[in-house]
Amino acid sequence: MSENLTFRFNVEGDDFTSAGQASVQVKKNLRQLGLDSEIIRRVSIAMYEGEINMVIHAGGGTAEVNVCEDYIEIILEDHGPGIKDIEQAMQAGYSTAPDSIRSLGFGAGMGLPNMKKNSDTMTVESTVGVGTRIVMRIMYKEGCV
Amino acid sequence: MTVSELVSASGFDVQCAPCPEKEISGVYIGDLLSWVMGKASQGDLWLTIMSNVNVVAVASLADVSAIVLTEGVVLGSDVISVANSKGINVITTNLSTYEAALKISGIIQ
Numbered sequence: 001m002s003e004n005l006t007f008r009f010n011v012e013g014d015d016f017t018s019a020g021q022a023s024v025q026v027k028k029n030l031r032q033l034g035l036d037s038e039i040i041r042r043v044s045i046a047m048y049e050g051e052i053n054m055v056i057h058a059g060g061g062t063a064e065v066n067v068c069e070d071y072i073e074i075i076l077e078d079h080g081p082g083i084k085d086i087e088q089a090m091q092a093g094y095s096t097a098p099d100s101i102r103s104l105g106f107g108a109g110m111g112l113p114n115m116k117k118n119s120d121t122m123t124v125e126s127t128v129g130v131g132t133r134i135v136m137r138i139m140y141k142e143g144c145v
Numbered sequence: 146m147t148v149s150e151l152v153s154a155s156g157f158d159v160q161c162a163p164c165p166e167k168e169i170s171g172v173y174i175g176d177l178l179s180w181v182m183g184k185a186s187q188g189d190l191w192l193t194i195m196s197n198v199n200v201v202a203v204a205s206l207a208d209v210s211a212i213v214l215t216e217g218v219v220l221g222s223d224v225i226s227v228a229n230s231k232g233i234n235v236i237t238t239n240l241s242t243y244e245a246a247l248k249i250s251g252i253i254q
Binding site: 016017019020021023024027037038041044045048049052104105106108109110111113114117 | 203206
């Protein structure tokens with residue numbers, strides 16, 4: 001198996017002006033690799049939602065994108081407050097974002113559901129007071145993971 | 146139909162059109178960014194009244210054909226320069242979102 005290609009990014013917290021830069025960069029990189037546009041779209045959306053979550057809730061974090069033989073893997077890690085009830089957070093429409101964030105068009109409670117929708121597998125590990133780690137995989141073809 | 150053809154037929158104003166030949170596949174209306182990310186399809190025109198810089202990132206990642214700002218909303222010059230650099234078309238109209246949607250519907254059908 002050929003060596004995986006990895007992109008790493010630092011996501012700044014509370015910076016809504018540059019929020020999404022990592023995702024836009026990943027999209028550009030994946031386009032240069034000539035990947036299918038629908039795969040690129042799913043990766044970009046899943047990563048953007050995660051990136052925005054880290055900006056809003058966690059004071060930033062890190063994002064790693066691994067381009068593997070059969071899938072693309074996105075690993076998002078932060079040292080934010082953690083998620084108390086992951087099941088509740090996964091529900092469409094549930095949000096703890098403050099009004100200041102909502103006025104920017106965020107905080108609709110669709111971030112985690114969109115991440116799940118656009119990935120083939122997604123695991124969320126979170127400890128209150130410690131942080132959150134999310135791993136998503138997007139397969140090139142069904143049944144490859 | 147391309148974005149450029151829609152602009153000609155609708156009389157909407159162009160704030161920037163780095164990729165005027167993008168094909169329009171449909172329309173999505175919404176101001177909540179995650180809804181747009183989750184529901185808009187590739188090639189849709191995106192009708193919104195949101196004007197902060199994040200709409201450019203959302204438009205880019207969701208692969209919409211153009212942002213259509215309604216109700217007389219326009220993007221600031223700093224945001225427009227980001228849109229230009231990301232290849233995002235931005236068009237504007239004084240029509241309400243409903244009126245703009247009706248007009249677009251009459252043109253693209």
